[in-house]
Amino acid sequence: MPAISLDATAAAIASEPRRRIVERLATGPASVTDLAAHLSVSVPAVLKHLDRLVDGGLVTRVKDGRVVTVSLVPGSLEMLVEWATRTRLFWANHLDRYAAHLHSQASPDGSTP
Amino acid sequence: MPAISLDATAAAIASEPRRRIVERLATGPASVTDLAAHLSVSVPAVLKHLDRLVDGGLVTRVKDGRVVTVSLVPGSLEMLVEWATRTRLFWANHLDRYAAHLHSQASPDGSTP
């Protein structure tokens, strides 16, 4: 099982072809051959991308006969969005301090809300 | 400079050491040496990470004398969060279709709520 890491999830979407795969799958599941045609690359290339996407917990592959159906995993971006949002909010909370820092040297005491 | 790509931004945070740098900087700017001490790696390693972070538009480096102050760029995660949120919402719109698809295949795990 997974123990999907933020590293793997972020790396999975750090590639335009892979984001195209995700966007394509957002409209519904697709076969490997479909994805290859959609991306205009070879099938083995798609397979490598799928490996990375599966590794990042974004998609699943279900084999039915000789056709593999690739589907998105809903909620798999939550961790990433949560991290980004949390970090961003943290900045917002410290923006005053930041502004002060940019103009003069401040002594950051540990008065965390 | 710009034309910060989603690729670069996502790749920038697809690394635990780099996320540690970002989280560290969220509490205020820091020097390169500070970051190296914080990460327990060599200074050149930090510089390479900073290159990637700058490339992803997440941080800036300002040299003052012989000290480089590294700061976060507020809002630099917006694009990424927006993409993730948009894609995720798109899924939600199609969740009925997805649910139907998943229901047509029994889940073999016994932990059914």
Added chain:
DNA sequence: CAGATACTTAACCAATCGGTAAGGTAATGC
């Protein structure tokens, strides 16, 4: 000026990535 400090650059290394082509396996169809 001499030396320490802060950063940069260069060279090197093992590992991974993204793509290819070629060959292998299993299911489907005539």
Added chain:
DNA sequence: GCATTACCTTACCGATTGGTTAAGTATCTG
């Protein structure tokens, strides 16, 4: 049975990563 289809695997390639050490440059500091 035989050919086709769909996917997987392997092997190879150039490029990039992430880390190191070592040497170089610029700025304080005593």
